Amino acid sequence: MNRRVTTAVRMGVREFRRTPVLLALLVFLPAYIIGAFVLLVPDVDVPATIDGTRVAVPMTDFAAAFMTPVTVAILSGIVGLFLVQTSQAADDRLRLAGYTATDLVVSRVGTLGLGIVVVTMASVVVAVFAFTPESTVPFVAATLLVGLTYGILGVVVGIVLGRLGGVYVMLFSPMVDVLLFQNPLATDAPEWTKLLPSHYATNALFDAAFTSSIDVWDFGGAVVYTVGLLVIGVLVFYQATDVE
Amino acid sequence: MSAVHRTLAGIQASTRSFVREPFTVVLLVVLPALSIQIYGIGMGQFPDVGVFAVSGSVATVGRITGAVFATGALAGVLGLFQMISARHADRRLAICGFRGVELVTARFATVAVASAVVSVVATLSLIVLVDDSITAPIATFGGLAIAGAIYGLLGIVVGSVLPRELEGSLLLVILADVDNVFASGLFGIEDSVTQFAPLAHPHAIVTQAVVEGSLATEHLAPALGHLSLFALLSVAAYTYQLESGGDA
Numbered sequence: 090m091n092r093r094v095t096t097a098v099r100m101g102v103r104e105f106r107r108t109p110v111l112l113a114l115l116v117f118l119p120a121y122i123i124g125a126f127v128l129l130v131p132d133v134d135v136p137a138t139i140d141g142t143r144v145a146v147p148m149t150d151f152a153a154a155f156m157t158p159v160t161v162a163i164l165s166g167i168v169g170l171f172l173v174q175t176s177q178a179a180d181d182r183l184r185l186a187g188y189t190a191t192d193l194v195v196s197r198v199g200t201l202g203l204g205i206v207v208v209t210m211a212s213v214v215v216a217v218f219a220f221t222p223e224s225t226v227p228f229v230a231a232t233l234l235v236g237l238t239y240g241i242l243g244v245v246v247g248i249v250l251g252r253l254g255g256v257y258v259m260l261f262s263p264m265v266d267v268l269l270f271q272n273p274l275a276t277d278a279p280e281w282t283k284l285l286p287s288h289y290a291t292n293a294l295f296d297a298a299f300t301s302s303i304d305v306w307d308f309g310g311a312v313v314y315t316v317g318l319l320v321i322g323v324l325v326f327y328q329a330t331d332v333e
Numbered sequence: 334m335s336a337v338h339r340t341l342a343g344i345q346a347s348t349r350s351f352v353r354e355p356f357t358v359v360l361l362v363v364l365p366a367l368s369i370q371i372y373g374i375g376m377g378q379f380p381d382v383g384v385f386a387v388s389g390s391v392a393t394v395g396r397i398t399g400a401v402f403a404t405g406a407l408a409g410v411l412g413l414f415q416m417i418s419a420r421h422a423d424r425r426l427a428i429c430g431f432r433g434v435e436l437v438t439a440r441f442a443t444v445a446v447a448s449a450v451v452s453v454v455a456t457l458s459l460i461v462l463v464d465d466s467i468t469a470p471i472a473t474f475g476g477l478a479i480a481g482a483i484y485g486l487l488g489i490v491v492g493s494v495l496p497r498e499l500e501g502s503l504l505l506v507i508l509a510d511v512d513n514v515f516a517s518g519l520f521g522i523e524d525s526v527t528q529f530a531p532l533a534h535p536h537a538i539v540t541q542a543v544v545e546g547s548l549a550t551e552h553l554a555p556a557l558g559h560l561s562l563f564a565l566l567s568v569a570a571y572t573y574q575l576e577s578g579g580d581a
Contacts, residue, residue, distance in 0.1 A: 110500050118507050125511065129522045136380075152520065163506060171499035252498060253357050253414050257364060260406050260506045268514070269375030277378040 093188055097196030101176070102203060115164060115204075119212040122160045126152040127219040137273035139299045146299055153219035154228075154298035155272070157212050158235040158291050162263035164208045165236040169243025170255045172201055173326070180330045190327050197326065198319070201244065205236040224297040227308070231294035234311040238286045239263060241315070241322040248329045267291060289314055339431055343439025346422075347415060348446070361411075361451060365403040366458040372399025373462065376519075396463055397543055398517040400455045401536045404477045405484035406509040408448040412488020413501050415444055416571070420496055423575060437571055444489065448481030459543065468546035475548075476538030479556045483531045484509065486563035493570035531559050 105111065130152045134145040180193050188196075209232050222228035242262065247255045270282040271291040282288065289310030296304045352358060376395025423436050456474040460467050467473055488505060495501045514520065515527045516536040527533045534556035541549035 108497075108500070110495065110497070111503075114500055114503050118503065122507060122511055126514075126520065129526055130520050131522070133521075148520075159510075163510060164503065167499065167503050167506060171502070175499070250356065251354070253354065253410065254360055256410050256414075256502050256506070257357075257360050257407065260410065260509065261364065261368060261403075264402075264510055264513070265371050265375065269372065270378075272379070274380075275378040276380050279374070279378070 091192065093192045094195050094199065097183065097188070097192070098199040098203070101172075101196065101200035104175075105200075105204070112207075115168075115207055116211045118164060119160045119208070120215050123153060123156045123212060123215045123219070126156045135274060137295075137299075138276065139273060140296050140302065140304065143276075144299070147220075150220040150298075151273075153216045154222070154295065157216045157232055158271075158287060158294055159263060159267045160212045161205075161208055161232055161236040162239040162267050162287060163259075164212075165205045165240040166243040166246075166259040166263060167256070168204045168208065169201055169240035170247035170252075170259055171243075172197065172204065173244050173247045173329075174252055174255075177329070184330055190330060193330055194323050194326055197244075198323075201240050202237070205233065205240045209233045209236045220298075222298045223301045224303060227297035227303050228294060231290050231297055231308070231311065234290040234308075234315055235267070235287050235294065237315050238290060238311070238318060241318045242286060244322050245318070245325050248325050263287075286314065286318070336432070336435055340435045340438050340442075343426070343431070343436060344442050344446075347419065347439060347443035350418070351411070351415075351443070351447070361407055361447070362454055364407060365400060365451060365455040366462070368399040368403035369396045369455070369458050369462050370399070372396055372402070376517075393463055393465075393544065394518070394540065396459060397536065397540050398513065398519075400459050400477060401480050401516065401532055401539055402509070402513040404448070404451050404455045405480040405513070405532055405535075406506075407451045408444065408481040409484035409488040409491075409505050409509055410502070411447050412444045412485040413492040413505050414488075414498075415440060416489050416492025416574075417496050417498055417501060420574065427575065433572060433575055436575065437568060440489065440571065441486075441567075444485035445482065448485045449478060452477040452481045459539075463543060467543050469542040469548065472542035472548040473539055476535045476542060476556070479538070479560055480532055480535035483535065483556075483560050483563050486560070486567040487531065489567040490563065490570045493567070493574040496574065528555065531563070534559065 127149050130148045133148050135148050135151055136143050137146050137151060183193060213229050213232055243259055246258050250258060266285045267287050270278060270285055271287055273295050289307045293304055293307035293311055373392050373396035377392035379391055426436060452474055455477050456470060459473060460470060491501050491505050495504060512530045512532045515522060515530040516532040534552040537552040538549045538556060541547055
């Protein structure tokens with residue numbers, strides 16, 4: 090990594106650090122969402138489709154596992170959206186000062202990645218207080234993939250739609266995608282929901298949460314989806330910061 | 334310039350700044366219908382496993398949930414961005430001679446008008462998209478309007494207390510999303526808890542209006558209570574940020 094990139098990432102991290110309210114929210118909000126549901130849902134077993142099989146799981150475990158990707162998707166999406174929005178003016182100046190578009194892309198992806206790691210870690214820590222995933226490392230990896238997917242989506246949506254429009258879209262997207270259409274309680278999910286951003290990552294996450302097996306197909310699909318979105322995001326970002 | 338003219342000028346300027354972004358206006362009109370339809374399809378795929386505290390078919394309650402969520406969330410985000418984008422302008426207007434009450438009235442009236450527009454769009458979308466005919470459209474509109482007003486005011490509170498776009502959006506989005514899940518009955522959480530969720534009572538009013546065709550009088554007072562509480566909080570927060578120079 091060249092010096093320009095490390096400097097830009099360091100500045101991005103410093104900006105995060107200088108806004109303690111943001112850091113507090115990134116830590117508190119996962120505790121609020123996941124914690125609230127774990128504490129409030131009834132103490133019953135619910136039938137869920139895990140790895141293609143209908144099994145009964147305790148509602149509290151289900152709530153902890155299920156609200157983790159919901160939380161990470163919402164927070165990462167909003168962070169991605171505003172990361173680009175707030176850095177756009179600085180990026181244009183850095184471009185004039187000699188940063189290449191690649192330097193900027195790598196810097197912003199790096200900063201976004203760090204933000205998503207913080208959100209993922211905060212969410213996973215809260216979740217594992219409530220239940221123990223059958224396969225912890227794959228559970229964390231799948232959660233991170235959900236975060237990366239929605240973080241990149243937030244970047245793209247922010248550049249294309251602007252702030253207000255972007256917030257509207259990122260307010261609805263994770264709820265619709267993760268909460269409604271990747272919900273293991275559902276028995277009759279339409280085929281097209283497999284095309285939604287979090288399909289493979291949430292499948293991998295639920296497998297990791299409730300089974301000891303790892304579905305390589307789901308992880309592979311999630312990685313391919315994330316990389317595909319990253320390519321789109323990089324192209325859109327290049328376009329948005331093209332000074333020449 | 335009289336007080337009425339100053340207030341009207343404030344409302345006009347706020348509305349104009351919003352209407353100047355046509356894509357946002359399109360979203361405000363399209364998202365309620367989209368949300369209603371998607372929630373209907375989404376919740377329709379859930380079997381009745383005994384954990385959903387809902388009356389009526391799950392798909393219908395899904396559409397109602399989509400309507401309440403869209404109305405509340407759209408009004409809330411609008412209230413938030415109104416406050417954040419107008420802070421500096423309001424301080425300059427105060428220096429120019431606008432009184433605090435005129436500025437408060439202008440901001441609140443803009444959010445109220447936008448909430449009413451979203452509520453009308455959501456009501457019409459529900460009438461078109463719900464399978465059975467809705468025999469209590471006024472009560473449906475009333476419930477949605479209360480949801481929109483509560484979240485519009487919540488947006489003003491968040492925008493005044495936390496006047497930064499990223500942090501304010503994060504907080505509002507999470508509050509709206511969690512509140513909506515509580516209100517929907519999707520996780521079977523007890524009423525003794527969900528009754529404190531701001532969207533719970535408007536959701537119940539809309540549900541009874543759509544499913545039973547009557548006004549849920551027992552939910553009206555708590556819904557208006559929430560509305561009054563957020564009105565008080567928003568006036569206090571707005572006045573504080575105006576007097577403190579906005580650096581709350």
